[in-house]
């Protein structure tokens with residue numbers, strides 16, 4: 001469970017988020033939408049402790065994130081799988097090594113790691129490209145490698161910021177289907193997106209931000 | 221899909237994880253260095269020169285030091301007898317001093333000969349010949365038995381001066397003291413120069429490492445978001461710094477060795493000239509190990525500084 005309690009984030013005299021109250025249940029899948037500059041990325045960055053709120057509290061499974069000491073932050077972040085809009089793959093190494101990165105950080109043995117990497121690549125349908133350089137893959141394939149990297153260490157939460165921003169509708173719905181598959185095995189999924197036409201077809205909660213405030217939350 | 225939570229049982233223990241991560245970082249950093257051999261070679265050369273120059277000077281000073289007490293030991297004392305002492309009495313004094321254990325040889329320089337020598341040395345022979353009376357006394361040239369310490373030399377001078385018929389004793393060891401002072405000053409100069417060169421090497425290394433870190437900015441940002449600790453992010457760069465520094469140290473050791481081989485002939489000839497039993501000291505084992513160790517420390521410090529600065533900039537962005 002993720003709880004935002006009257007969370008504000010000010011940049012100078014701009015309120016990126018203002019007195020935001022929000023609860024994401026354990027095992028839920030939810031979309032965050034809103035105009036550009038509404039505060040979607042800011043919300044996700046606060047959750048990952050890449051930024052701190054100006055006021056208010058964020059709790060994850062009851063734990064106050066403000067109380068997490070800085071040397072504990074990396075461990076906290078490992079509970080999240082993160083998918084970026086521009087996938088952020090490293091082109092100096094193979095698809096396999098990209099996906100294995102969270103396992104190296106978390107300290108899995110190489111044998112165990114290789115097995116998990118293959119399982120994750122299989123899930124996103126890219127097992128055949130395991131040893132390819134990610135630069136040679138298409139945009140949709142690169143985003144799927146990014147998803148494999150986000151889920152390979154089996155995080156509790158999956159966070160995605162505009163994961164389909166650069167993809168055509170066909171590829172976008174494939175990506176969303178992948179997120180749903182992970183959600184079905186118990187991962188809490190939070191996706192920030194502009195793509196209203198796509199998410200309105202899916203039966204998940206849509207949280208709409210407007211100038212840093214909650215504009216409405218539809219429950220299916 | 222299996223359960224979403226990680227299964228701790230499948231993970232290694234902390235020590236094994238730590239070792240594995242170090243092995244990977246060490247290996248990757250080494251591979252990245254070899255991918256750019258020219259740039260890496262230039263960095264090694266820079267570190268090597270900054271280390272080799274001060275240590276070559278230090279080695280030179282260390283070689284000079286043993287000559288100093290030797291020269292002091294061979295310091296000859298001139299014992300001037302009273303002017304009224306005749307040649308027979310002078311020879312008696314000579315025999316007496318010769319019987320002392322702490323004295324090696326005693327040579328009598330008669331006043332006629334002394335005048336001759338003085339005249340030759342100063343070019344005042346004609347002037348001296350015009351004197352109606354030889355102003356010089358008989359002189360004994362006393363060589364103390366080796367080795368002789370400063371205090372023992374002073375004691376000997378005192379004993380010689382208290383002998384009857386002895387006017388005064390001249391120990392011309394001032395230039396030895398001057399050489400000693402020069403060596404101390406040289407040592408300080410080498411230390412200052414060495415410190416400056418090493419500081420320069422650290423700054424240049426830190427700059428090179430800053431570029432190496434910046435080249436992997438993308439990776440650092442990703443690793444940070446997916447839960448890599450600062451130590452994990454820093455580790456490959458610490459290895460890069462370590463390789464730069466230690467590699468430079470190895471190269472510096474080779475330079476020093478080559479220099480000492482090249483200098484052995486002339487320097488040993490110089491030692492012979494001074495009648496010194498010394499020989500040019502080779503860098504031996506002490507210098508190479510100190511060079512490699514200090515190179516490694518310099519590289520490690522530089523990469524630590526570069527990484528800290530880079531990450532601080534990243535956080536406050």
Ligand SMILES: Nc1ncnc2c1ncn2[C@@H]1O[C@H](COP(=O)(O)OP(=O)(O)OP(=O)(O)O)[C@@H](O)[C@H]1O
Pocket residue numbers: 011014015016034035036037038039040041042043
């Ligand atoms: N580091 C920052 N410094 C100053 N202002 C910032 C910073 N980060 C975000 N903002 C501002 O906060 C507001 C919210 O930004 P945010 O990135 O959360 O919007 P968003 O909903 O993700 O927009 P988009 O759909 O364009 O990605 C914007 O007006 C943005 O300019």
Ligand SMILES: [Mg+2]
Pocket residue numbers: 040041042161
């Ligand atoms: Mg955004």
